[in-house]
Amino acid sequence: MSTATTTTATGTGTGTSGVRSWKNPIILSVVALFCLVVFALGAPGNSVTFRLSEADDAIVLPSLVVSAPIIGWVCTLVMLALAVLAVVRTRAGVRTPTWVPAVFAVLFFIAFLTWVVGSARTPNVALYGLLAGSVTLAVPLIFGSLSGVLCERSGVVNIAIEGQLLFGAFAAAVAASLSGSAFVGLVAAAAAGVLVSLVLAVFSIRYVVNQVIVGVVLNVLVSGLTGFLFSAVLSEDSQRWNSPPRLPVIRIPFLADIPIIGPILFEQTIVGYLMYVAVAVVYVALYHSRWGLRTRAVGEHPKAADTLGVNVNRRRFVNVLLAGVVAGVGGSFFTLVAVSGFGKDMTAGQGYIALAALIFGRWNPIGAFFAALLFGFATNLSNVLSLLGTPVPDQFLRMLPYVVTVFAVAGLVGRSRAPGASGIPYIKG
Amino acid sequence: MKLELIGITKRFGSLVANDHIDLVVEPGQVHSLLGENGAGKSTLMNVLYGLYDPSEGEIRVDDEPVVFKGPADAMAAGIGMVHQHFMLVPVFTVAENVALGNETTKAGGLLNLARTRERIREISDQYGFAVDPDAVVEDLPVGVQQRVEIIKALVRDAEVLILDEPTAVLTPRETDELLGIMGQLTADGKSIVFISHKLREVKAVSDVITVIRRGKVVGTAEPSASTTELASLMVGRSVSLTLDKAPATPGEASFRVRDLVVQAANGQRVVDGLSFDVSQGEILAVAGVQGNGQTELTEAILGLQDHVSGSITLDGVELVGRSVKDIIRAGVGFVPEDRSVEGLVGSFTVAENLVLNRYDDAAFARGLSMSPAAIRKNAEEKIEEFDIRTQSASSAAGTLSGGNQQKVVMARELSRPLKLFIASQPTRGVDVGSIEFLHRRIVAERDGGTPVIIVSTELDEVLELADRIAVLYRGRFMGIVPGTVSRDVLGLMMAGMPADEALAQAHDVQGGDL
Numbered sequence: 001m002s003t004a005t006t007t008t009a010t011g012t013g014t015g016t017s018g019v020r021s022w023k024n025p026i027i028l029s030v031v032a033l034f035c036l037v038v039f040a041l042g043a044p045g046n047s048v049t050f051r052l053s054e055a056d057d058a059i060v061l062p063s064l065v066v067s068a069p070i071i072g073w074v075c076t077l078v079m080l081a082l083a084v085l086a087v088v089r090t091r092a093g094v095r096t097p098t099w100v101p102a103v104f105a106v107l108f109f110i111a112f113l114t115w116v117v118g119s120a121r122t123p124n125v126a127l128y129g130l131l132a133g134s135v136t137l138a139v140p141l142i143f144g145s146l147s148g149v150l151c152e153r154s155g156v157v158n159i160a161i162e163g164q165l166l167f168g169a170f171a172a173a174v175a176a177s178l179s180g181s182a183f184v185g186l187v188a189a190a191a192a193g194v195l196v197s198l199v200l201a202v203f204s205i206r207y208v209v210n211q212v213i214v215g216v217v218l219n220v221l222v223s224g225l226t227g228f229l230f231s232a233v234l235s236e237d238s239q240r241w242n243s244p245p246r247l248p249v250i251r252i253p254f255l256a257d258i259p260i261i262g263p264i265l266f267e268q269t270i271v272g273y274l275m276y277v278a279v280a281v282v283y284v285a286l287y288h289s290r291w292g293l294r295t296r297a298v299g300e301h302p303k304a305a306d307t308l309g310v311n312v313n314r315r316r317f318v319n320v321l322l323a324g325v326v327a328g329v330g331g332s333f334f335t336l337v338a339v340s341g342f343g344k345d346m347t348a349g350q351g352y353i354a355l356a357a358l359i360f361g362r363w364n365p366i367g368a369f370f371a372a373l374l375f376g377f378a379t380n381l382s383n384v385l386s387l388l389g390t391p392v393p394d395q396f397l398r399m400l401p402y403v404v405t406v407f408a409v410a411g412l413v414g415r416s417r418a419p420g421a422s423g424i425p426y427i428k429g
Numbered sequence: 430m431k432l433e434l435i436g437i438t439k440r441f442g443s444l445v446a447n448d449h450i451d452l453v454v455e456p457g458q459v460h461s462l463l464g465e466n467g468a469g470k471s472t473l474m475n476v477l478y479g480l481y482d483p484s485e486g487e488i489r490v491d492d493e494p495v496v497f498k499g500p501a502d503a504m505a506a507g508i509g510m511v512h513q514h515f516m517l518v519p520v521f522t523v524a525e526n527v528a529l530g531n532e533t534t535k536a537g538g539l540l541n542l543a544r545t546r547e548r549i550r551e552i553s554d555q556y557g558f559a560v561d562p563d564a565v566v567e568d569l570p571v572g573v574q575q576r577v578e579i580i581k582a583l584v585r586d587a588e589v590l591i592l593d594e595p596t597a598v599l600t601p602r603e604t605d606e607l608l609g610i611m612g613q614l615t616a617d618g619k620s621i622v623f624i625s626h627k628l629r630e631v632k633a634v635s636d637v638i639t640v641i642r643r644g645k646v647v648g649t650a651e652p653s654a655s656t657t658e659l660a661s662l663m664v665g666r667s668v669s670l671t672l673d674k675a676p677a678t679p680g681e682a683s684f685r686v687r688d689l690v691v692q693a694a695n696g697q698r699v700v701d702g703l704s705f706d707v708s709q710g711e712i713l714a715v716a717g718v719q720g721n722g723q724t725e726l727t728e729a730i731l732g733l734q735d736h737v738s739g740s741i742t743l744d745g746v747e748l749v750g751r752s753v754k755d756i757i758r759a760g761v762g763f764v765p766e767d768r769s770v771e772g773l774v775g776s777f778t779v780a781e782n783l784v785l786n787r788y789d790d791a792a793f794a795r796g797l798s799m800s801p802a803a804i805r806k807n808a809e810e811k812i813e814e815f816d817i818r819t820q821s822a823s824s825a826a827g828t829l830s831g832g833n834q835q836k837v838v839m840a841r842e843l844s845r846p847l848k849l850f851i852a853s854q855p856t857r858g859v860d861v862g863s864i865e866f867l868h869r870r871i872v873a874e875r876d877g878g879t880p881v882i883i884v885s886t887e888l889d890e891v892l893e894l895a896d897r898i899a900v901l902y903r904g905r906f907m908g909i910v911p912g913t914v915s916r917d918v919l920g921l922m923m924a925g926m927p928a929d930e931a932l933a934q935a936h937d938v939q940g941g942d943l
Contacts, residue, residue, distance in 0.1 A: 289539050290532040297518050297529050304516035307480070308530030308581075309501025420519070 025090045028083040035076045039111040043072035044118040050127040058257035068118035075111035079104055120388035128260045135264045138376025140165055142275050143330020144354025145368035146282055150323035154316045155299040155421040159215025160200050161327055162351025163222035167192040168331020170226040173342035176244030182336050185244055193328020194321055201320040205313050208425040227344050247336045269337050283365040299419035302426040312426045356405040378404045430507050430588035437486035439472050446472040448644040454620050461623045461631045463663055464641035465860045470624045474591050478510045479503040509582025510591040515574050519567035526566055527581050552583050556613055572603035591622045596630055600718045601920030608634050628656045664861045674872045677896040679708035684849050684880045689739035691725040699725045701904035707880040714895030715884045718923055722904035723884045727853050731763050732756045743848055757786055760848030764838050764855055772838040775827025779819050780808035782826045783841050811840040832863030850874050853884040
């Protein structure tokens, strides 16, 4: 076989170093053109006022007054430049740096906010209220996604966050009403979350039932059960069963007076403070403790953990129960903080949004925290805007958090990588 | 530490995987366990490592009986195991992997990885491992990952190390390095249980060889025993290790590949500009360590890869850009590397699996309906012809042994007139008896005038079958050499040395048994 060709030369020298993905440049270009039409050409002619503090606050900051057309044009032009940059880089076969879509997103956000507030009947919005409200709305999402982190990091998919939140909310309302103490309600909420978790753990770990199916079934079950009890018992005598006292807001003196972030960080109920503590504790524990190392190992490569003497299924069981505590406490937010009293299906899909926050946050507690905040902000913005009276129909604004979710989960911000063994039951041998 | 297994029996239902096995591992010894796939070596080691409970028998450490309820007990007793499929968490760093299960902690259960890193550096320096504790495991080459596994055992003060088929994933050079490390370990008084079916390696490192067949110890041998002796002990009958094949009589070069590039989703060129021809009536073997582009090359030919550029022609017809079905219809027979995932549908019957690519052939189907009688008749013929050991044509394919599953795949692919035959890892996990048979069928196909491409990571197989050998390294051919080339040359090429340099160097240093 003397005709053997031993060519090892490269191809025809197209010079590409990667499979060119046109996803980013196309999306950026389309969005930038949209901004050009709407935010720049369609900018309202007036100026927009962002209030940074209330008149009677301890420290009063001046309001931020900006011109809507100027902001619209500046942001749009920079966004167009970024889109062009992305196109050029992609055409040259070079990877677009990650800061490009990040800066783009921030500019879009500023342009959108300015435009939408500027177009309102009263172009004046309290920025501090917008942020504080976002955090408040994000509280159950954050608890829910932390619950997801605990489960999925150890290899169990938790679709039942919705059910845990709802059952937590229900138990908190009933227990607090009966005992007259909101704190009893808080404990009951945690117990209720654990109860849902227990069913999830027994079926998915002990009996190796498909985890997604168990989760979905649990959500339907909890919705049905609480719905029935609500109409059969709670509505009959709501004074006795469904009038829980609210958790008191604990204000930390001086710190709470810091403009903008003061009320967010230092003027919360115990559930709000617990949320910050939970994010920090789960983060530190997950990445810097023995528990965390074993949890992550069990979620990534259970067999490896098993050969090193880690009891995989016990670890998963415990983690799923812990997740129940976290989500249950999150559920108490609905009935002990947000409103006083349980309503049928009052969690309204927040558990699923929490799941999205988990993925958006790349299975990292801090990431999930910020993702949940983003979703909270989107919800709050739509609330505030409908009050201000914007040209955008109310229904569209209320779709906003879900649109954000779809884009986030579709991997707009890079590929997120689930724990290797998430959703796969571990069977020894 | 002296380790004894006395009368170990392990049953799974009616299957006896280990039948009263006795084994003594003396300190400072390399004790090899030789046996075919499925002989019960891994089961025995899983018993020893506490992963399975023995049905009968006793384990003694320094003459004291011990019971291992789990790997933790075995590790505490000084037994460490390097599994065939590494038990490393890919996204963890080396230090995290080593610490797992054996963590040193500060107050509050917080990890003290600094201590673990220090231990890794100590061991790494002692044995010359050159392992960085902060490297992420999935970024490390396989040989280094294996060292991490060894470090894991050593950190836990293992006195007996079990190495389960450790050389299966290594290049010849890495294998040599591993054998060197094993020498250092035994010099330190550690003992090693070396599990392998590669006779050459077993002969090179062992102090004692125990041969296992069908769950029983069938004998012990000295390392000085000949390979034929060891092989017949292992298989239970005399086997010819060399294949009698006539020299190739290559005809027209009907299969041509030009400038073939396959890109992975991340843009990496996993196949990087390959050009080669395969003639009718010749076998081209593609050698190389796993993961150097072999999978992508074969899948690109069959049309299973995205992002393919260049040209692949069969009898002058361009294949790039055509559908898999068209390519199969063009006369390409393909045996995929993982038969249980890609070659068969395990829950389908043997008969159905035998017509998977011809289900709509006029012979087996009319309009919307299949003709079960024809399918069954075809199956019975193939079972006879290929000596497929199955209860019946209607048994599920997944219930067959690895060798017989492979015969099903091979029978299906070879039972129609081919213009090109590609077989990836044709004998991986197949018993020695079936290997002979499968090899003969491949050579028969060649002699029938079909161009044949064999992809294999086993040098023995490559050398036995190939008329020409192409060595793939990081998506490129290091050269195409005649089938009679020495193992040394191939070893150097598999480590990334171009053919001419490898030939020159191997010429300078003759010797080197491995």
